[in-house]
Amino acid sequence: MGILTGKCGVVFGVANKRSIAWAIAQAWHQAGARLVFTYQGERLKDNVHQLAETFGADTLILPCDVTRDEDIQSVFAQAGQAFGSISLVLHSVAFAPREALEGDFVSTSREAFRVAHDVSAYSLVAIAREAAPLMTDGGSIVAMTYYGAEKVVPKYNVMGVAKASLEACTRYLAYDLGPRKIRVNCISAGPVNTLAARGIAGFSEMLKIYEARAPLKRNVVPEELGATATFLASDGAAAITGQVLYVDGGYQIMGM
Ligand code: NAP
Secondary structure (H helix, E strand, O other): OOOOOOOEEEEEOOOOOOOHHHHHHHHHHHOOOEEEEEEOOHHHHHHHHHHHHHHOOOOOEEEOOOOOHHHHHHHHHHHHHHHOOOOEEEEOOOOOOHHHHOOOHHHOOHHHHHHHHHHHHHHHHHHHHHHHHHOEOEEEEEEEEOHHHOOOOOOOHHHHHHHHHHHHHHHHHHHHHHHHOEEEEEEEEOOOOOOOHHHOOOHHHHHHHHHHHOOOOOOOOHHHHHHHHHHHHOHHHOOOOOOEEEEOOOHHHOOO
């Protein structure tokens, strides 16, 4: 029996086998959880089916653009029908228009700012609102963030501002949902080579800087994010909510 045996959940953000969401889904599955997967559009459908069906041919895999309330409502309606109640949600979704991740932050357009915040921060609020009624015996909502929320990381630009919003949303959601035994936390991951990460200018340089400066002298591996998310989902984290947990080899403590 795993520590998540008997728990059911919904995973947002698997694009391919390198996705952080896939590493976390594998860890949750190995710990005994039953999961529903979502994908954004037809482009990713086959990828996500191939991966998710390794958990069983009957795994529920649903389309969901997190900017559409009706998509989110439909996902949780179907998850409710399949499982009755749920106790886990993973939010591992972010997007900003490419041009906003290349130039100066001061040049960010109103539209790029809106889109980045809608997809990367507001979606957590919309997802938590629909998930909460199904979390009848409490639950754990985990979102992925990055250090660019609190310090300037050149070129991370509007995504850093959206992550700051995501982290603040986590705290307000934790306050609202705490009385219902629903915990909401962020994992702040060091850089991992994924599709989204490759959209950030200078990403490979970032990997080298972390390796050189982080106390552990290496980058984080996806399995470690899976292990942290499993802890946050488990009863071992029953008194932890509204937090940002750094899984970054210790990089966040450094001043220089
Ligand atoms: P990833 O594999 O590209 O995952 C990002 C996911 O977000 C993709 O599945 C993407 O789908 C999805 N997404 C974007 N817009 C969406 C929308 N409107 N509706 C639904 N899904 C949408 O990259 P990742 O690195 O694993 O990113 C996962 C999370 O970890 C993100 O929140 C990211 O900011 C965070 N994070 C990543 C790192 C890193 O270094 N990789 C570090 C810290 C935090 P599409 O491909 O269709 O857009």
